[in-house]
Amino acid sequence: MASPEKNKGAAQNNTGADPDDESPSPSQIFKKLAIGIGAGVGIAAGIYALSRLASASHDIGINLNEWQHPVKEFSSADAQLEHRMNSLECVGKLDIPQNIWDDATALVDEILDLLLDKMKAQASKYEGLVLDGYRKQGSARDGLKIRTPDEFDVLLEYHIEGLDVEPVPIDDFGIPHPGLGKMKILNEAFKIETQFSTWIRRKIIVRHQDSYFLEARNLHQTVFESIVDKCQTEISRIRRQNISFRLTRSMNPPSVNLTIKNIQREKGAFKLFMDLLFSEEDGPDVIDIDIVPAMIIVQENARGTSGFMPCPRYAVVKWIEESQALASRFLNPSMTWRICTSGYEKHYMDMARNDTEKRYIMTACRIIKTFMSKERDKSLAGQLPLPISTFLRSFYLKNITFYCMLFTESVTGVYQALGYFLGFLEISLEEKCLPEFFHGNYLLENDFPSCAVGGQVNLFGHVSPDTLINAKRSFKIVMSKLYNMFDESVLESSACENFQNFIRSSK
DSSP states (O other): OOOHHHHHHHHHHTTTOOTTOOSOSSOHHHHGGGTTOOSSOOSOGGGGOGGGOTTOOSOOGGGOOSOOOOOOOOOGGGTTHHHHHHHOTTSOOOOOOHHHHHHHHHHHHHHHHHHHHHHHHHHTTSTTEEEEEEEEESHHHHTOOOSSSOEEEEEEEEEETTOOEEEEEEEETTEEEEEEEEEEEOSOHHHHHHHTHHHHHTTSEEEETTEEEEOHHHIIIIIIIHHHHHHHHHHTTOEETTEEEEEEEEEETTEEEEEEEEEEEOOOHHHHHHHHHHOOOOOOSOEEEEEEEEEEEEEEEEEETTEEEEEEEEEEEOOOOTTSGGGGGSSOGGGOEEEEOHHHHHHHHHHHHTSHHHHHHHHHHHHHHHHHHHHHHGGGGTOOOOHHHHHOOHHHHHHHHHHHHHHOSOOOSHHHHHHHHHHHHHHHHHHTOOBOTTSSOGGGTTTOGGGGSSOOOBTTTTSOHHHHHHHHHHHHHHHHHTGGGOOGGGOOHHHHHHHHHHHHHHO
């Protein structure tokens, strides 16, 4: 494989390549890695076990419920990488100033705390409904937030006292769909009909084929959306020290979305003087908070730093409107729930965040996320963004991050980490497959036993062929724009080969 120095000039000359060019689909950088790869993975999962992360803190997974300042880790092997990255218009600086981060997270926490107190009072009006509190999640919880602290995600844990439920499989074109299910009520019919008569009358509990189920859509709209609406109006114009704002609500199942708008920050004379000296940016003017009601269905186990520890698995509503094309795939689309793996994601990310080599991979992820975010911004200026930027969801990139952590034995810095990240992404596009990391992944048997069972979910499975073709074509431009940001000459071919074999075995 040619060294980066020898190919640098050629790469620079190709930055204006036509995105519709029909040249061979794997880029030259990773083409050699795809030659002669067999069908089997060939490496035991134990090599990549979480137990390798011996330096990890005990504050992981279920024990950690705090926002994490974004990870930025460069090694001595990265030389002038950060300086070059800062000068690139398509990436720029990865830093989020600590004071801006602290102000945004403090404001979000205060609103969430105030909202929770009011929601608990409203929840008491529904038979047995108990709101247990928030569990922070998403990029602001994992240390992967980019650009500005303007979006935060939380699970709202709840349970219904006296109601015993369990998820049962749901069919997708007659085949059980991993990760989706219906919430079957196990109580005797007499108890349900007497103790939860109001829930039945409001069609939140419905009878289907001689069994009772929790109806996802009505639970979301009739209960949680209604509760948030009643509370949101009470706190929409409160004042916090020197900040005033307005709060609005929207809905996007499984989330209830709150938006903090019209954020006004009053400043004293000294603060104004310091801003003039240092030209430091203010925090975001709009902050979105996604609240996802989540019911714990089981406390499973995951490997921690000293043996196994509890790791919750949640059920969140994922109902589908009958008018949507996807609804035809399911018998009762309004009863659909998603079995959420966020507990595993946070646990894995917490363990990794305490390992320097994994932090290089997380930094690489933030670079790609920033690139894609800035590409999408072009549409605001009337320009066409690269198709890959509108296709690649943040969740896809998070799964690539997990696979890079799983399949790489050593990473010397962000140069190499970014090379792996782009290589794994291209392999996924070529194979038209990106298995969801925590569903049916047999390589996790030693660390997350429950994740090794069940079927796998291809995150690209429902993506149209044209969308994938356009994403692959525009990937070449991504490579040309970031060429001097990574070093493909030091990649271990076995890591890319094992990842591609894993994908092929998952199809």
